[in-house]
Amino acid sequence: MSEALVLQSDFGKCDGAVSAMYGVAQSVNKSIRIFDLTHDIPPFNIWEASYRLLQTVSYWPEKTVFVSVVDPGVGSDRRSIAIKTASDQYVITPDNGTLIHIKRNIGIAEARIIDESVNRLPQSGESHTFHGRDIYAYTGARLASNLISFEDVGPEVPVESVAELPIADAKIAGRVISGTIDVLDVRFGNVWTNIPSQLFKMLAVNYGETVQVTLKHKNQVICSRRMVYGRSFADCSVGEAVVYINSLEHIGIALNQKSFAQAYDIGTGSDWGIVIEKITSH
Known part of the structure; x- marks a missing residue:
């Protein structure tokens, strides 16, 4: 066989x-x-x-x-x-x-x-x-x-x-994680990053709390906004942004029932960066 x-x-x-x-x-x-x-x-x-x-x-x-x-x-x-x-x-x-x-x-x-x-x-x-x-x-x-x-x-x-492409590991420094945008969940426009869930959990962010997310292309800011950390897309209103753990157990970003990638014209690869910062209360 x-x-x-x-x-x-x-x-x-x-x-x-x-x-x-x-x-x-x-x-x-x-x-x-x-x-x-x-x-x-x-x-x-x-x-x-x-x-x-x-x-x-x-x-x-x-x-x-x-x-x-x-x-x-x-x-x-x-x-x-x-x-x-x-x-x-x-x-x-x-x-x-x-x-x-x-x-x-x-x-x-x-x-x-x-x-x-x-x-x-x-x-x-x-x-x-x-x-x-x-x-x-x-x-x-x-x-x-x-x-x-x-x-x-x-x-x-x-x-x-075996040939390689430029690639960087996600890093954490204090309350900030930096990584790259690896690929898009093409049909739905979700953004998948190289940030593993275990690294993100080191920020000690609970479900329902918000983080500051900044997306960059060649160090130029494309989008910077607060997003809720949820289990799934339904943890925010339609059209709102959510940070979640995707099917490969890496951090993803989505707009509930809309395309995040299309909304901000997001690409992929080593020159597309993401920074996630834990928001501390005062």
């Missing part, structure tokens, strides 16, 4: 790219089980691809194979890589920073460069712009189908050599 193959990309589904990846996997093994993580990563947004893997990978069974293709450097000398996570799943992807959140939060047990001389769709050697189909989906399907072992993917390389 094959393992699950989970696909992620920035291709969208308006053309045949995703279907072609499915077709390649089916040509390897007609009984393979294929699932979509998402194909709506914003074009070329490596950071978001990295975070969506973090959001998903550890909830899948051991040996699940993920193929993530957000590849603005396709056809260049960037490496094609496969990694085994510390929780025993596999990810096949361009080595362009897509693995930074897994590397820092889950851990990489082993990394291998894909040997394209054997792990490439037959008769696809003239194309250099669709590695998602010709290399990643093909290799991922073979690995998930147990037609190759992880060792057969290619030569091992040091985990330390």
Whole structure:
């Protein structure tokens, strides 16, 4: 029995790219089980691809194979890589920073460069712009189908050599926590930060109390306002802001039944900062 193959990309589904990846996997093994993580990563947004893997990978069974293709450097000398996570799943992807959140939060047990001389769709050697189909989906399907072992993917390389993106840890100083905006809860416009719940709890803020929240882009203040700390969105009135612990047990910010990201034109990444300050009574 094959393992699950989970696909992620920035291709969208308006053309045949995703279907072609499915077709390649089916040509390897007609009984393979294929699932979509998402194909709506914003074009070329490596950071978001990295975070969506973090959001998903550890909830899948051991040996699940993920193929993530957000590849603005396709056809260049960037490496094609496969990694085994510390929780025993596999990810096949361009080595362009897509693995930074897994590397820092889950851990990489082993990394291998894909040997394209054997792990490439037959008769696809003239194309250099669709590695998602010709290399990643093909290799991922073979690995998930147990037609190759992880060792057969290619030569091992040091985990330390896996490419990274700039990333910072959340910090606390007195009654102030600073962090970054990692990703958006896209459909609802909630803002997800890199501030873990345990760090936030060090402020000793109780449910129903308010904190001062400031959002910055490249040190320019975008929004600064008081927000209630609640268990869920319903702990404030419709349209009001709430600070809450999201499904990954990090701090999130939302407007009840409205989009916070749209209201303030919020983006994501290491140059989007957040500061949360406990309000002391006088």
